[in-house]
Amino acid sequence: MRVLVFGKSGQVATELDKYDETTCLDRAAADLASPAACAEVVANCEADVIINAAAYTAVDDAESDEITATMVNATSVRMMAEAAAHRDIPFIHISTDYVFDGSGTDPWTTEDFPAPLGAYGRTKYKGEQGIVDAGGRYGILRTSWVFSAHGNNFVKTMLRLGGERDALSIVDDQIGGPTAAHDIASALMVMAQAYYEGMGPNGVYHFSGEPDASWADFATEIFDQSDLNVNITRIPSEKFPTPAPRPLNSRMDCETTRQTFGIYRPNWRDSLKIVLDELNADKG
Numbered sequence: 001m002r003v004l005v006f007g008k009s010g011q012v013a014t015e016l017d018k019y020d021e022t023t024c025l026d027r028a029a030a031d032l033a034s035p036a037a038c039a040e041v042v043a044n045c046e047a048d049v050i051i052n053a054a055a056y057t058a059v060d061d062a063e064s065d066e067i068t069a070t071m072v073n074a075t076s077v078r079m080m081a082e083a084a085a086h087r088d089i090p091f092i093h094i095s096t097d098y099v100f101d102g103s104g105t106d107p108w109t110t111e112d113f114p115a116p117l118g119a120y121g122r123t124k125y126k127g128e129q130g131i132v133d134a135g136g137r138y139g140i141l142r143t144s145w146v147f148s149a150h151g152n153n154f155v156k157t158m159l160r161l162g163g164e165r166d167a168l169s170i171v172d173d174q175i176g177g178p179t180a181a182h183d184i185a186s187a188l189m190v191m192a193q194a195y196y197e198g199m200g201p202n203g204v205y206h207f208s209g210e211p212d213a214s215w216a217d218f219a220t221e222i223f224d225q226s227d228l229n230v231n232i233t234r235i236p237s238e239k240f241p242t243p244a245p246r247p248l249n250s251r252m253d254c255e256t257t258r259q260t261f262g263i264y265r266p267n268w269r270d271s272l273k274i275v276l277d278e279l280n281a282d283k284g
């Protein structure tokens, strides 16, 4: 199986790059701000399956630059999916819990209707719709709260702040599933194999680490596993305003993903240990 991956340096793309079956394209090889060029790459590639792991992920910046975010997260995605459909190549795409408005406390199912709160979520949802409309074979994996030893993420921010301060205020009313990039990559490769074998049904799937937790719970575990002594004050989101509003409820029902692909929710505490070990190995 030959898997062409859009993205190379991102958290998930870095993990996909570790598989022998993948060829990962960086921004110089495929700039998603140029939709026609990306469609051209798909039209001429020799892949059996395509995974799109590139995206405009700067949630707050998207509020003031929705045009670029739309180009990268929606226009390019639609044109790549159309080019893949034309050649009957399965197109696997990563989406987000931010397509939901965060209301209620029940886990979101794949049947629930998206209602994004901000520009980033809107552009990601448009990307999903473009893939469905393209009419080819596809799988959309919505995930949440991604962390890894690479790039910018909550774990690395907490390690930095925890090394500088002995007390922090952390949001405690947003609940979701922290998800390691290496677990997402593994899930994507299982899906890729299924589509390659003609067995993956078209659809939207949910995938996040368990158990669901708040950012404060996540920070507590990061500090515990890192032997950092930090006093955490649990605060509501309104005390930590951001340009883009965040959904309070990011719990996702991942049952369809298990039933369809045999992919289980990974325990994020175990995955955190792997990431911390990787960061420690890099240090020294």
Ligand SMILES: NC(=O)c1ccc[n+]([C@@H]2O[C@H](COP(=O)([O-])OP(=O)(O)OC[C@H]3O[C@@H](n4cnc5c(N)ncnc54)[C@H](OP(=O)(O)O)[C@@H]3O)[C@@H](O)[C@H]2O)c1
Pocket (backbone or CB within 6 Å): 007, 008, 009, 010, 011, 012, 013, 026, 027, 030, 031, 032, 033, 052, 053, 054, 055, 056, 057, 072, 094, 095, 096, 097, 124, 143, 144, 145, 146, 147, 151, 152, 181
């Ligand atoms: N991070 C999260 O917490 C989170 C949560 C839910 C869903 N997701 C979704 O998961 C997927 C992977 O996210 P991630 O955390 O791995 O993202 P990331 O670490 O922010 O990486 C994004 C990747 O996209 C690439 N990219 C951005 N603009 C591009 C462009 N114009 N052309 C080509 N490449 C471009 C970046 O390349 P450069 O390195 O060149 O900038 C980078 O490789 C995305 O679809 C994201 O929406 C993420």
